[in-house]
Amino acid sequence: MKSLHEFLTMGGYAAYVWPAYGVAAVVLLVNALLPGLRLKRRLAELKRLERRGEHP
Amino acid sequence: MNALNALIRRDLTIAYRRWGELMTPIMFFILMTALFPLGLSPHPELLREIAPGVVWAAALLAGLLGQDSLFRSDYEDGSLEQLALAPLPLEWQALARTFTHWLGAGLPLVVLSPLMAMLLQYPAAAMPELAFGLLLGTLTLSLLGAIGAALTVSLKQSGMLLLVLVLPLAVPVLIFGAQSAAQAARGEDPSGALYLLGAMLVLGLVLAPFAIAGALRISLES
Amino acid sequence: MNALNALIRRDLTIAYRRWGELMTPIMFFILMTALFPLGLSPHPELLREIAPGVVWAAALLAGLLGQDSLFRSDYEDGSLEQLALAPLPLEWQALARTFTHWLGAGLPLVVLSPLMAMLLQYPAAAMPELAFGLLLGTLTLSLLGAIGAALTVSLKQSGMLLLVLVLPLAVPVLIFGAQSAAQAARGEDPSGALYLLGAMLVLGLVLAPFAIAGALRISLES
Amino acid sequence: MNISWTWFHRLASPPYFFRLAGRLAPWFGWLSLVCIVAGLYGGLWYAPPDYQQGDGFRIIYIHVPSAYLSMMGYTLLAVSAGIGLVWRMKMAHAVAAAVAPLGASFTFLALVTGSLWGKPMWGAYWAWDARLTSELILLFQYFGFIALRRAFEDPRSGEKAAAVLALVGLVDVPVIHYSVVWWNSLHQGSTVFVGEGSDIATSMLVPLLIMIAGFTAFFAACLLKRIQLEVLERESGAAWVRELLEDA
C-alpha cells in the first residue's frame, strides 16, 4: 500500500502526470456541459418564438 | 474524344495567352530553393542533408499555389455551368484539366529540380531518382489541389483556405517523396518509397476525378 | 480620415466574412513549418540550423499568398473604378489596404513566431530578434506583393512581365531576414541585417504606394 | 433484411432519432462516469509503477483512449458524411457535424497528453515524428472540415462539400495507425492490442481497457446530445418540434 505522498508526487513525474490529467478533466467537462446547455437554451428560445407565434 | 481534345486545347491556349501566371509558381520554386544556400550561408554537407526536404517542400507549395485559379475563372464567367451540362462526363473533364494544369505548373518544377538540387549540393548521381519521384509526386499533388480548388471555387476565398484543406492530405506524399530523395542521395535503394508514391498516384487517378466532379456540382448548386 | 477608416473597416469585414481568412494563416503557418521537418530526418540541431530559412520562406508565402485577390475582386466587381474616383487619393488607399492585408496574413507570423521557435528548436533567447526581423520583413514583402497584385489585376501581358520583375525584389528581403535570424540564433549581433531590413521597409513605404496607385490606374485604363 | 432496412429508415427520420438520442444519452453518461472513476482508481492508485518509466507511464490511461477516439471519431465523421452525401440523408450530415468538434477536442487531448508524456520519456515536448505529425495533421483535418462547412453561405452546400473533404481525408487514419510501423518512430508501436495477447502487465492493462470503455461511452453520450442540437437547428419550425415544445 503506497503512501499519499508517493501518490501526489508521482515518483517525481507529478509535473507531467497531473497537468495531463488536469487538461483531460477540463476537456471532458467542457464537452459534457456545453451541448446540454446549448440544447436547453435553444429549446427555450424556440419556446419563446412559439409563444409569439413566429415559426422560424 | 474530340470534345476532350478541344477542352485540353482550350486550356493550353489560355495558359499560353496568360503565360505570366505560369511564371509565378516557377519563380517561387526557384526563390525558395535558392533562398537556403543564400539565406543561411551553410556548409555543403548541411545543404546536402536538407536538399531533399527543401526541394520537395518547395515543389509542393509551388505546385499548390496556382491551383485555386484552376476552376475559379470558369466559375465566374459561367463556362463551368456550360461544361457541367456538356455530354462529356465531368469526371473526365476534371482529369483532363488537372493534367493540363500540371503541364504548366508541375512539369516545369520536375524539369527544373535537378538544377535547383545542384545548387543544394545534391549528389548528381541521384538526380534521376529525384526527378522521377517529383514526377509522381507533383501529379498526385495536382490531383489533391484540384479537389481543394473544386471545393472552394464558389467561395471567392484566397488560396489560403485551399492550402489549409489540401496540405494535410499532401503530407504523406511529401514524406515518402523526401524519403526517396534522401535514400537516393545516401546511395540506398529508394524503390520502396517510390512504389508508395506510385501507389498514391494510382489511387489519386482513380478516386480524385469523382471527388472533383462531385465538388464542382456542389459548388454550382450553391 | 473618416473615408480611410471606412475603407479599412470594409476590408476587415470582408476578411472576417470569408471565414477561413482568420483561421487560415495560423494553420497555414504551422503546416508550412511542419513540411520541412517531415521532409528531412530531423535531428534537433539540423532543425535549428534551417529554422531561419523555413520561417522566412513561410513569411514570403504569407506575404504573396492571396495578394492577387487583394485588388482582383475589386477590379472585377467594379469597386476599383469607384475607389479610383473617390476623393481619397489612391496612394493612401493602396497603403491602407496593403496594411489591412498584412494584418491578416503577415502579422500572425510575427505573433506566432514563439510557437514556431518551440517547434523548430530555435533558441528562445533569439526570439525577440526573430520576431522583430519578421515584423519588418513581412511588411516589406506585403508592399512588394501589392505592387505585383496591382500590376496583374487586369491580366495584361505587360503587367505579367513586370510581376516577374517584381518577385526578385523579394530576394534581398529574404536573404537579410534569414541572415539576421541565423545570426541571432548563433548568438551573434544581427543589428546590421536588421538595419538593412528597416531601410528596405522605409524605402518600400515611401515608394510602393505610388507604384501601386500608378499600376492600378494603368489597369483601369485598359 | 428488410427489418434492418425499416430500422435504417426510422433512424433517418429526425423526430425518431431525436427522441432515441434523448433516451440513450443518460445511460451512456452514467456508464462512462462509472468506468472512468474505476479506471482512475485502477490507473492512478492500484496499478504499480512501470519498471522503466516509473509513475510517468500513468499518462497512458488518458493518452491512449483519447488518441484512439480521435481516430475513431474521424472515421465516424467521414463515414456518416459519406452516407449523407450518397443517400441524401439529413441525419447523417447532422451526425458528421456533431462529431467534428468532439473529435477535434479528443485529438487535442491526445496531442497534449502525448507531448506531456514525451518530455520525460524522450526529453522533448515535441518531435517531428511520423505519428506525432500525422496526429497533428488529423487535428487540422477536423479544423478544415469545420472551416469549409462554415465557409458556405448555403448550409446544405456546405455540408455536402465538407463531406467530400472528409471522405478524401480518410486516408490519414491508416497513416496514423501504421506510422509507427512504416517509419522508425520514437513513438512505441502497438503494445496493447498485439495479436497473441498483450505484452504489458494485466494490472496495467485492465485499468486501461476500462478507461477506453469509459471514454468511448463518454464520447457516445456527448455525441448524442450534440446530434440532438444539430437536429433541432435544422428542423426548427417543423411540426414535430412544435409538438415537442408543447409537451415540454
Added chain:
Amino acid sequence: MIPQLSAQGLSLWRGGRSLSRALSFTLQAGEALQIQGPNGSGKTSLLRVLAGLGRLDEGELRWHGEPIHRSALYRSALLYLGHQNGLKSHLSPRENYFFYQSIASSSSEIAAEDALSQVGLKDVMDRPCGRLSMGQKRRAGLARLLGVEAGLWLLDEPLSSLDAAGMELVSSLLDRHLKAGGVAVFATHQPLPGLGGALRTLDLATAA
C-alpha cells in the same frame, strides 16, 4: 401524346424563403414559355433548376416522359444561356464558338464566320472577348444558339444589354427554333418584338 417538357408541382426554396410553390406546366413541340416576374421573383432560379443546375426541393421534371435527373439524354437535348455568357475572355468569339461546337453532343453545320456575322460580330471575330463591349459579349454568347443543335432552349434574359437590332435577332432566332419544332423557356423583362407562334407566359409574381 406526351408533352416534350412537363413540370409537376415545382417548389423552390432559396435562402430560407419559398420562391415558387407548386408550379406546373407542360410544353409541346413548337411551344415557348416566357417566365415573367419582378426582380427577385425567382426566374433565374427556376431556369437553373430546369437546366439541372439548381437544387429542386419538391416536384418533378420530365423530358419526353423521362425524369431529367442526371439524364444524359436530357443534357444533350438542352441549351442553357444564363446571365453569364460563358465566354473565356482570353479567347476570341471564333475560338469560343469552335469550342462550344466541339463539346456539344450535336453541333450544327454553320461555320463560325457565318454564325458570328449573323449575330453581328463580323469585324470583331478575332478579338479577345475580354475586349468586347457588353452587348458584343452577349451576342457572342448568343452565337451558340446557331452553333449547337438542341431541342430545348433555356434563355435567361437573352436581351440584356442588346440594342434594337439585337432584340430583333433574338426573336427571329427563337421564331425559327420554334417553327422547327423546338421548345423554349425564357425570361425577359422587355417584350420580345413580334414573336408570334405558340407563346405562353408564366408569371411568378402571381404564381408564387
Added chain:
Amino acid sequence: MIPQLSAQGLSLWRGGRSLSRALSFTLQAGEALQIQGPNGSGKTSLLRVLAGLGRLDEGELRWHGEPIHRSALYRSALLYLGHQNGLKSHLSPRENYFFYQSIASSSSEIAAEDALSQVGLKDVMDRPCGRLSMGQKRRAGLARLLGVEAGLWLLDEPLSSLDAAGMELVSSLLDRHLKAGGVAVFATHQPLPGLGGALRTLDLATAA
C-alpha cells in the same frame, strides 16, 4: 454663362479603330444627354472617358470651364455607375450603401433604410449582395444615386436587367436630379419612360 460640362472635339481610338471622331457637346444645369448607338459603338468608352477613367486621345473636357484632367473638384462632383455595380458580394446592400456614403466627398442625409426601400430592396437589405438576383444587384448599385450628392451623373445602361417598376424608378430619380439643377449623361438601349425636361440625344452611329 459658361456651361457646366463642355466637350470639344473628342476622339477615341480603341483596339486600333476610331470609335468617335470630333464629338462636341455642352450641357447646362438641368440638362441630360442620352448617348445612343448600336452595340460596340463606343457608349461605354465615351462614358469612361467622361468619368476620367478611360484614355482620351484627342479633344478637351471642361467642368465649369476648368479642364477635368486629374481635377479633384471634378471627381468630387461626379457619380459614375458603369456596367458593373461596384458592390462587394460579401457585404449587404446596407453595408455597401454605408461604405459609399462614407467615402463620398458629400453624402446625402438619406438613411440606408429609406434609400434601399426606395429602390425596392426593403426585405433583402441585410443579405450578402452575392446572393441577390441580377436586378436586385442593379438596384443596390442604383441606391448610390440617393446616398451620394453629385452634380454630374454618368450612367451606363442603368436599366439593364431591371423590371418595369425599376425603369420607372430610374427615370423618376433622373427627373428629380435634373429638376434640382443637376446634369446627367447616360446610355440606354430602351427609351426612358416619361423622362420630360431638357433631354438631348447624341447618336454615336451617325456621329462616328
